[in-house]
Amino acid sequence: MSSKNLIxxxxxxxxLVIIALVISGKAFMEHRNYKEAVIAGPSVTEVKTLGDYYDPLKDTVADCNIYILDSGKPGATLFTIGGSHPEEPAANLSAEIFAENAVLEKGKLIIAIRANRSASTVTRPGDAYPQFYTIETDWGEKKYRMGDRWTNPLDSWPDPEVYVHYPSEQMLAYMDIRNFNRTWPGKKDGSFTEQVNYAFMQIIDKENVDLFIDYHEAELEYPVISTIVAHESGRDIAAMSSMTLTDMEFEKPISMEYSPKSLHGLSHREVGDHSDAVSLLFETPEPFLDRVRGVTDEKLLLEGKDPFVQRAGEFGLLYETIDEDGWPIEVRVGRHCSSTLMVAQIWNQMNPGKEVIIKNVPKYSEIVENGVGHYFDNPENANSDRVYYE
Ligand SMILES: [Zn+2]
Structure with a gap:
């Protein structure tokens, strides 16, 4: 080849490389800056942000909205969070259903929809994740950012060789310094993600949270699935709730398990150990996360149907069943919503005089029948001072 041709x-x-960089850079920018509209529901009395509880995070990418639903009547304070792992959409969608619909008759409800906001500003291009997903509503489509498990490296970099958890000093995988559910209870002057957890602990402390719930989803290849993981302070509530839900509401059972005492950084362990709140974590099945999955697209994310995952089930390789109906988003969100309502109901039975009474939130069977989007109103028709952006 002549040197002219080589040049x-x-x-x-x-x-070609520059064109590819410009196209992908634009797509990454659009995703990072896209905002989801949320209408503050009838009982939302105040919307704060995470930075109101820990000033260094004010106006940073981590400064998520904190919705406060105060009945004005004394009772218990329940705090629920979605978006710990933004690649688990049933979590933020369930939190949003509560924020837009819940009517508080007693006590207080606090909600974070995008708890680790930074992790919702990046996906996993190497795993072919879609950047967005859309939920069908009664008035059109509502678009959401798909996220990742870990805080965006743009906000936290580089990772250490070994991540030493604070304060237990347990050694964890290096990238879990960016895993919001491995960095509880957080550290005031710690890494970016540790500071986010620290700010959440400030909310739990300052708002006198009695009961804390962290929403998640899991791959079917993972043993902690379709369950309520409970700190020892919440084991009776979790046991009663899982038995009642399995018996009365769900088609497939939900179990409960104890938070391991020697595994650190997880909300069900650290929130219970480092605050007065009872701490629970909910898991639903998300076939999209399974390693053996096929085409990784929005359809799989929302419908939860995959022939390869189903085949793995036939070989007994999964910890949850799956058939041709899959695990659609309505089922997953319905399970989180009903589990939350049941936990509140059991809490009320166990703590007379200190109740949290939540009305107007759909249960499992209603969400399965009507779809998730049925419970979201059109932000364009809402009063603009009731619309917030995630
Ligand atoms: Zn998770």
Missing amino acids: LIKIITAV
Whole structure:
């Protein structure tokens, strides 16, 4: 090949690379800056942000909305969070259903929809994750950012060789320094993610939270699935709730398990150990997260149907069943919503005089029948001072 041709090939290659960088850079920018509208529901009395509880995070990418639903009548304070792992959409969608619909008759409800906001500003391009997903509503489509398990490296970089958890000093995987559910209870002057957890602990402390719930989803290859993981202070509530839900509401059972005492950084362990709140974590099945999955697209994310995951089930390789109906988003969100309502109901039975009474939130069977989007109103028709952006 002549040197002239070689130079030409190099120039063409350079131009193609630059074009690819510009196209992907634009897509990454659009995703990072896209905002989801949420209408503050009838009982939302105040919307604060995380930075109101820990000033260094004010106006940063981590400064998520904190919705406060105060009945004005004394009772218990329940705090629920979605978006610990933003690749688990049933979590933020369930939190949003509560924020837009819940009517508080007693006590207080606090909600974070995008708890680790930074992790919702990045996906996993190497795993072919879609950047967005849309939920069908009665008035059109509502678009959401798909996220990742870990805080965006743009906000927290580099990772250490080994991540030493604070304060237990347990050694964990290096990238879990960016895993919001491995960095509880957080550290005031710690890494970016540790500071986010620290700010959440400030909310739990300052708002006198009695009961804390962290929403998640899991791959079917993972043993902690379709369950309520409970700190020892919440084991009676979790046991009663899982038995009642399995018996009365769900088609497939939900179990309960104890938070391991020697595994650190997880909300069900650290929130219970480092605050007065009872701490629970909910898991639903998300076939999209399974390693053996096929085409990784929005359809799989929302419908939860995959022939490869189903085949793995036939070989007994899964910890949850799956058939041709899959695990659609309505089922997953319905399970989180009903589990929350049941936990509140059991709490009320166990704590007379200190109740939290939540009305107007759909249960499992209603969400399965009507779809998730049925419970979201059109932000364009709402009063603009009731619309917040995630
Ligand atoms: Zn998770």
